[in-house]
Amino acid sequence: MKRLYRILVSVFIAAVFISCGKEEENSPADPTEGLKLIQEFADDNYTVSAWNERGEFRLGYTKVYFTIKDKEGNFIDNAKLTSFPEMDMGMMKHSTPRSEIIKVSGKALYEAYYNFLMYSGQGNGVWYYDLSYKVGDAGGGFEDVVIDVKNAFRPDGKTQASIIKTVAGADDKRYVITLVEPQNPKVGVNEISAYIHESKSPDYPAIENFSLGLDPRMPSMENHSSPNNSDLIWSEAEKIYKGKVNFSMTGYWKLNLILRNEKKEALYGNPISENNDSSSLFFEVEF
Amino acid sequence: MKRILSAGLLVIMGTCPVVAQQPDTIPLSLNIREIIVTAKTGFNPGRQAKSSASVEEYLQSSGKAGMIKRGNYAWEPSVNGMTSERISVTIDGMKIFHACTDRMDPVTSYVETVNLGKVSLGSGFEANPNASNHIGGSIDMRLNKSGFCTDGFSANVSAGYESNGNLQVYGADMSYANPHFYINSGIFHRSSSNYRAGKSKEVLFSQFNKNNFFSNIGYVVANGKAIEGTLIYDHARNVGYPALTMDVATADGLISSLAYTMENPFPKFYKWETKVYYNNIVHIMDDTKRPDVIMHMDMPGNSRTGGAYSTLSGRNDNHRYSLNIDGYYNRSYAEMTMYSNNRNEMPMFMLTWGDVRTINAGIFAIDEYRINDNHSARLSSKISFQRDGVGNEEIGYESLLVYYPEMPRYKGRIIGNVAARYLFNKNGWEASASAGYGSRAPSVSEAYGFFLFNTFDSYDYLGNPGLKNESSLETSLILSKKYKTLEVKTEASCFYFYDYIIGKPNVELHHMTIGATGVKVYQNLPRATIMNLNLSFKYRFANNFIWQSNVLYARGKDDKNNSLPLISPISYNTSLTFLNNHFTAEAGINGAARQTNFNPEYGEDETGEYFIANLSAGYDFKAGNVIFRMKTGVENLFDKYYSTYSDWKNIPRKGRNIFLNLGINFN
Ligand SMILES: [Cu+2]
Ligand SMILES: [Cu+2]
Numbered sequence: 001m002k003r004l005y006r007i008l009v010s011v012f013i014a015a016v017f018i019s020c021g022k023e024e025e026n027s028p029a030d031p032t033e034g035l036k037l038i039q040e041f042a043d044d045n046y047t048v049s050a051w052n053e054r055g056e057f058r059l060g061y062t063k064v065y066f067t068i069k070d071k072e073g074n075f076i077d078n079a080k081l082t083s084f085p086e087m088d089m090g091m092m093k094h095s096t097p098r099s100e101i102i103k104v105s106g107k108a109l110y111e112a113y114y115n116f117l118m119y120s121g122q123g124n125g126v127w128y129y130d131l132s133y134k135v136g137d138a139g140g141g142f143e144d145v146v147i148d149v150k151n152a153f154r155p156d157g158k159t160q161a162s163i164i165k166t167v168a169g170a171d172d173k174r175y176v177i178t179l180v181e182p183q184n185p186k187v188g189v190n191e192i193s194a195y196i197h198e199s200k201s202p203d204y205p206a207i208e209n210f211s212l213g214l215d216p217r218m219p220s221m222e223n224h225s226s227p228n229n230s231d232l233i234w235s236e237a238e239k240i241y242k243g244k245v246n247f248s249m250t251g252y253w254k255l256n257l258i259l260r261n262e263k264k265e266a267l268y269g270n271p272i273s274e275n276n277d278s279s280s281l282f283f284e285v286e287f
Numbered sequence: 288m289k290r291i292l293s294a295g296l297l298v299i300m301g302t303c304p305v306v307a308q309q310p311d312t313i314p315l316s317l318n319i320r321e322i323i324v325t326a327k328t329g330f331n332p333g334r335q336a337k338s339s340a341s342v343e344e345y346l347q348s349s350g351k352a353g354m355i356k357r358g359n360y361a362w363e364p365s366v367n368g369m370t371s372e373r374i375s376v377t378i379d380g381m382k383i384f385h386a387c388t389d390r391m392d393p394v395t396s397y398v399e400t401v402n403l404g405k406v407s408l409g410s411g412f413e414a415n416p417n418a419s420n421h422i423g424g425s426i427d428m429r430l431n432k433s434g435f436c437t438d439g440f441s442a443n444v445s446a447g448y449e450s451n452g453n454l455q456v457y458g459a460d461m462s463y464a465n466p467h468f469y470i471n472s473g474i475f476h477r478s479s480s481n482y483r484a485g486k487s488k489e490v491l492f493s494q495f496n497k498n499n500f501f502s503n504i505g506y507v508v509a510n511g512k513a514i515e516g517t518l519i520y521d522h523a524r525n526v527g528y529p530a531l532t533m534d535v536a537t538a539d540g541l542i543s544s545l546a547y548t549m550e551n552p553f554p555k556f557y558k559w560e561t562k563v564y565y566n567n568i569v570h571i572m573d574d575t576k577r578p579d580v581i582m583h584m585d586m587p588g589n590s591r592t593g594g595a596y597s598t599l600s601g602r603n604d605n606h607r608y609s610l611n612i613d614g615y616y617n618r619s620y621a622e623m624t625m626y627s628n629n630r631n632e633m634p635m636f637m638l639t640w641g642d643v644r645t646i647n648a649g650i651f652a653i654d655e656y657r658i659n660d661n662h663s664a665r666l667s668s669k670i671s672f673q674r675d676g677v678g679n680e681e682i683g684y685e686s687l688l689v690y691y692p693e694m695p696r697y698k699g700r701i702i703g704n705v706a707a708r709y710l711f712n713k714n715g716w717e718a719s720a721s722a723g724y725g726s727r728a729p730s731v732s733e734a735y736g737f738f739l740f741n742t743f744d745s746y747d748y749l750g751n752p753g754l755k756n757e758s759s760l761e762t763s764l765i766l767s768k769k770y771k772t773l774e775v776k777t778e779a780s781c782f783y784f785y786d787y788i789i790g791k792p793n794v795e796l797h798h799m800t801i802g803a804t805g806v807k808v809y810q811n812l813p814r815a816t817i818m819n820l821n822l823s824f825k826y827r828f829a830n831n832f833i834w835q836s837n838v839l840y841a842r843g844k845d846d847k848n849n850s851l852p853l854i855s856p857i858s859y860n861t862s863l864t865f866l867n868n869h870f871t872a873e874a875g876i877n878g879a880a881r882q883t884n885f886n887p888e889y890g891e892d893e894t895g896e897y898f899i900a901n902l903s904a905g906y907d908f909k910a911g912n913v914i915f916r917m918k919t920g921v922e923n924l925f926d927k928y929y930s931t932y933s934d935w936k937n938i939p940r941k942g943r944n945i946f947l948n949l950g951i952n953f954n
Contacts, residue, residue, distance in 0.1 A: 155633050156631045156632075158631065187685050221635070221799060223797070224797050225797040227689065227690060228689060228690070246689035248637065248686055249637035251625070252633060286633050
């Protein structure tokens with residue numbers, strides 16, 4: 001038994017070495033490996049492309065990578081990019097919480113996130129997108145390009161997933177709370193992260209030093225919960241709220257939240273109690 | 288060699304005219320209880336039950352093993368008030384583990400009476416060299432092998448019918464044996480509809496259907512060297528469990544082994560047996576037939592065990608000794624998929640046994656020293672190394688990490704025991720005193736079970752990978768006196784546990800099963816005690832009559848002097864048997880006093896007293912080469928409605944039952 005085990009282990013180690021070696025051999029210069037194209041913006045000088053793992057903008061947290069190429073096809077790694085998304089809903093216009101576009105170190109790649117408050121077509125809204133670049137002294141841009149923000153569904157493909165919420169806090173400010181992780185939930189211990197932005201369209205300043213109380217539940221299992229979860233607290237290093245959520249099984253989980261300010265005062269949401277099996281603020285995770 | 292192996296069995300059966308050259312390594316002493324199961328030919332007054340009885344009924348009728356019942360099928364045996372995690376159940380020395388997280392399939396349910404020659408019951412650490420983690424006792428089911436006899440060809444057919452539940456039993460087996468080769472093989476069918484408890488109350492979901500095939504082959508490869516193989520395939524389907532919320536769609540057991548035996552391998556050693564084995568159990572539960580299922584679930588389970596052992600037995604002057612090494616590898620896997628009543632939701636999936644892997648290797652030695660005709664002493668010891676853990680990392684290990692963030696994936700343990708016995712024997716007096724100290728590792732469910740719902744106390748049980756080994760100091764005293772016609776025996780055993788493993792509520796955890804009261808987590812109690820006391824006598828009179836009686840008292844207490852669950856109240860049986868060469872008749876009653884030492888914390892309530900009466904008669908006769916056997920009787924004559932301390936959720940036992948068994952044996 002032990003010998004067989006040893007043989008298996010050495011075969012495995014050999015396989016790992018071989019596969020690792022291979023990767024190094026044909027390591028490509030293409031910074032977009034593994035990413036899917038969302039949209040391209042081209043003028044006479046440059047082509048700016050938006051990418052991410054899914055190849056789409058989507059309701060809620062959407063990570064986006066950009067590349068910028070000259071007409072010879074060279075990736076430019078010293079550009080500066082800025083963007084502004086705006087939804088036109090006829091009666092009103094609004095933007096959405098987002099980050100700056102910043103350079104990924106060591107790669108000709110730029111990254112940003114958008115927390116889309118609505119999907120394209122929701123309330124008859126249309127998302128327009130402005131993008132401008134600067135390469136050295138030269139600059140250019142694209143204005144009012146229509147982008148398609150897809151809806152986010154639960155795995156049944158029909159029910160919209162609750163992954164971004166706008167709430168009116170007890171302090172009379174409006175906040176947008178966006179679920180970031182887990183994107184690929186698993187049974188066991190999961191990192192959970194979220195953003196909190198204040199809603200002052202067109203600006204959405206990121207809020208620091210608040211917290212989110214967390215109570216994950218399974219409504220169809222008599223509100224079963226898991227132990228050892230941690231509330232989401234501000235990570236100064238990563239500029240995001242981070243905590244831990246534990247899933248004891250697959251299925252539909254409701255992550256009940258309480259939004260608290262830096263003085264730990266509850267601004268929105270309520271604890272789970274005998275007569276209240278849900279918070280007014282929650283995310284949904286299903287897998 | 289084969290002769291030696293089953294000397295006891297063959298002598299009793301009288302099929303093999305060869306005289307055993309050496310006695311069994313571990314002598315048939317007064318505290319190893321043997322239950323004869325198959326008796327192929329002729330009249331056998333030693334047979335304790337009707338011939339159509341299940342293995343569980345045989346064990347129960349012996350009075351030495353208790354039975355926990357969740358229905359009409361697959362009762363869970365207990366020895367000294369302890370069940371599977373504290374006793375070792377082996378088949379011819381082979382380790383085999385159940386595949387159901389809800390204890391629906393004690394391994395005794397994967398064999399049939401035709402598979403077995405006898406069952407050896409050991410108390411505490413004694414007896415079975417291949418037992419592991421057997422703090423309370425051991426059950427070794429010895430296979431029914433023809434052996435290297437001169438019998439030639441013989442065949443058996445049998446049929447049984449029982450009125451209660453329309454139970455039907457059909458079996459056929461044949462054997463061919465010569466001194467160099469044997470084969471015996473058989474098929475067996477057993478099925479029942481719902482049975483009726485006393486007062487004609489139908490117990491719904493108590494049906495079952497079972498088929499069994501077995502084959503044993505032996506071949507003498509050279510003088511004193513033989514190879515033997517065994518294959519058992521057991522298939523049960525549509526098994527109802529009235530005390531549980533689910534039934535079983537199918538339960539399959541495949542049991543196989545290959546053994547090599549040498550006679551007189553070395554000077555001072557007379558037998559060396561080496562066996563490799565593999566068994567696979569697949570258990571599929573089913574809730575689709577239940578009317579009020581709150582949430583539909585799929586719960587398949589699988590237990591696979593492979594192992595080997597080698598036993599060297601010898602004798603020199605006044606010493607009889609045996610050395611044994613054994614090892615096994617078990618994988619226990621069980622999953623649960625729950626389908627939400629909200630159809631938009633994804634099914635909920637979890638591993639209730641996350642491919643729990645156990646490797647265990649042990650070495651055992653025993654020596655019995657016959658000091659003189661009246662005194663003998665025995666010393667035995669076993670030490671085992673065990674490594675267990677969760678094989679499935681993605682779900683099994685990860686989900687346990689939620690509850691035990693620091694938990695290592697695998698864990699090593701050392702388990703062992705030492706036991707000593709002193710035996711005195713003179714003028715019909717027999718006295719033995721024994722003491723042992725040893726430990727056991729937590730069972731798969733105790734260490735790694737994930738939200739196993741226990742319908743008995745309505746708690747979800749969570750395993751605890753940080754459990755310490757449970758250990759026990761045990762003592763037993765047996766005193767018996769044989770007169771010409773009277774035998775009186777008293778037995779007492781006491782188990783004093785340290786780090787006793789039992790589930791305790793943890794109010795901080797949320798239950799998972801809908802309707803559950805809460806979550807219990809296995810913990811080590813600092814101490815617990817279990818005590819058993821047994822008095823019996825057997826009186827022969829007027830040449831043809833035997834009157835025997837047996838009274839049992841047991842008590843189990845935890846560290847706070849509260850009662851442990853599933854411990855028998857005072858129970859008794861008494862029977863009067865008439866027998867002559869061809870005819871046997873028996874009348875008996877058995878019953879129990881009111882259970883006063885119950886513990887609601889474990890879901891127990893008071894069980895009332897009861898007694899039931901049974902009658903039976905048998906007749907055997909021979910015509911040429913054919914022997915006919917008949918047995919008929921009535922169980923629970925007065926159609927009492929009752930349940931015992933060990934009936935899960937107080938499901939009632941069978942009401943009046945009339946049975947008829949027929950057997951024909953061709954030689
Ligand atoms: Cu909008
Ligand atoms: Cu089961």
